[in-house]
Amino acid sequence: MTVAPTTEVSRLLREDFDSVLDAWFATQKREGVRRPDLFSDRESRRQLADLLRAFSEALARIDLDAPVDIEAEIWSDLRLALSEITLVRTERGVAPWEMTAFVLALKQPVFEMLQKRLTGTPEQLLQEAANFGRIVDAFAMHINEYFIAERDEIIERQRAEMMELSTPVVQLWERVLTIPLIGTLDSMRAQEVMENLLNAIVEHSAEVVIVDITGVRVVDTQVAQHLLRTAAAVRLMGAEAIISGISPKIAQTMVELGVDVGEVTTRPTIRAALDEAFRRVGFRIGRVEDTRV
Amino acid sequence: MSEAASIYTVDKVLLVAIRDNITDTDIINLQEDLSERIVNEAARGVVIDIAALEIVDTFVGRILAQLSSISRLLAAETYIVGMRPAVAMTLVELGMDLPGSKTALSLSHALRSLKAKGLA
Numbered sequence: 375m376t377v378a379p380t381t382e383v384s385r386l387l388r389e390d391f392d393s394v395l396d397a398w399f400a401t402q403k404r405e406g407v408r409r410p411d412l413f414s415d416r417e418s419r420r421q422l423a424d425l426l427r428a429f430s431e432a433l434a435r436i437d438l439d440a441p442v443d444i445e446a447e448i449w450s451d452l453r454l455a456l457s458e459i460t461l462v463r464t465e466r467g468v469a470p471w472e473m474t475a476f477v478l479a480l481k482q483p484v485f486e487m488l489q490k491r492l493t494g495t496p497e498q499l500l501q502e503a504a505n506f507g508r509i510v511d512a513f514a515m516h517i518n519e520y521f522i523a524e525r526d527e528i529i530e531r532q533r534a535e536m537m538e539l540s541t542p543v544v545q546l547w548e549r550v551l552t553i554p555l556i557g558t559l560d561s562m563r564a565q566e567v568m569e570n571l572l573n574a575i576v577e578h579s580a581e582v583v584i585v586d587i588t589g590v591r592v593v594d595t596q597v598a599q600h601l602l603r604t605a606a607a608v609r610l611m612g613a614e615a616i617i618s619g620i621s622p623k624i625a626q627t628m629v630e631l632g633v634d635v636g637e638v639t640t641r642p643t644i645r646a647a648l649d650e651a652f653r654r655v656g657f658r659i660g661r662v663e664d665t666r667v
Numbered sequence: 668m669s670e671a672a673s674i675y676t677v678d679k680v681l682l683v684a685i686r687d688n689i690t691d692t693d694i695i696n697l698q699e700d701l702s703e704r705i706v707n708e709a710a711r712g713v714v715i716d717i718a719a720l721e722i723v724d725t726f727v728g729r730i731l732a733q734l735s736s737i738s739r740l741l742a743a744e745t746y747i748v749g750m751r752p753a754v755a756m757t758l759v760e761l762g763m764d765l766p767g768s769k770t771a772l773s774l775s776h777a778l779r780s781l782k783a784k785g786l787a
Binding site for chain 2 (some may be wrong): 568569572573575576579580581603606607608609610611612613
């Protein structure tokens with residue numbers, strides 16, 4: 375354990391905790407990152423106090439000869455406090471820059487207080503200020519990283535959800551399934567579609583599946599290829615595929631591209647496809663006797 | 668007859684059950700046995716159950732196609748049944764979508780189709 379040159383900051387935090395807290399709070403207010411619209415004074419102060427306490431405790435144990443490593447064990451309490459506060463604040467819509475400024479606002483008041491306490495020793499003052507600045511900067515960077523990690527996680531989660539949402543297999547009737555495709559059909563989604571569909575065929579003992587492409591924006595050769603492969607796999611399983619939702623425009627495009635659907639059944643609308651599916655599994659839709667007057 | 672595949676007679680239909688540990692030699696033997704049984708028993712229907720098959724390669728895919736073709740030549744309608752999703756995806760991936768073979772979800776589905784045609 376080195377006798378750290380930040381002793382003065384440490385001492386300052388120990389002896390004058392409340393005035394540092396007040397000054398930090400005031401600086402945040404002045405810089406407009408206090409967000410009184412989102413947090414009450416009391417809540418804000420509690421957040422700051424938590425942070426400052428964790429900071430002060432870690433500072434008492436820091437080895438200043440080593441580079442500031444926020445991932446180190448001595449900062450774990452502070453990291454935890456920081457994560458909690460960042461989470462609470464971002465949930466209420468605080469921007470990343472505000473969060474960084476929120477932490478950086480600690481610098482100025484502490485510098486001023488140090489200046490007062492160390493008027494006679496400018497060298498120590500400089501040293502203390504530099505070290506303190508280094509630590510606070512490291513924290514501001516840590517917050518940024520936290521934000522990026524958080525965003526990445528959200529993006530990843532949404533991607534997974536979108537994937538799930540975009541390939542729902544629905545049972546329309548006994549032994550009849552449909553999978554309405556929406557958006558774009560790239561290789562990854564095509565794979566997902568095929569997997570879900572084939573598993574659903576086993577699960578429901580389905581005999582006919584309707585692959586509806588009404589919501590597919592572009593049908594190019596690749597998309598057509600995916601569709602035909604899905605139909606081929608469905609046939610191998612012992613079920614039949616009907617591709618529905620082929621608009622006049624898509625039909626023209628497919629012919630222009632030279633796509634041959636072979637023996638795969640196609641229908642312009644999902645309604646026509648359902649009609650065909652019923653015929654194959656031996657159901658018929660009929661109007662009940664008209665009782666309207 | 669090897670352990671890896673067995674042929675049973677159900678009504679007038681030959682049921683071929685393929686196990687997952689089938690080897691290339693087994694499958695060639697099966698091809699021979701099956702063609703002889705079809706002729707000897709004058710079978711009009713063949714059902715090849717591959718529900719136990721978890722992995723396929725191009726060889727197995729080709730043999731499946733061949734089994735269907737041979738049976739068809741010998742006037743027996745052939746169904747491949749019980750294919751697992753993973754196997755179906757692999758075969759499609761390999762470009763072997765068995766165009767000449769009939770498929771059905773399960774043995775009972777195939778038997779129903781054969782009965783409807785008076786072949787079982």
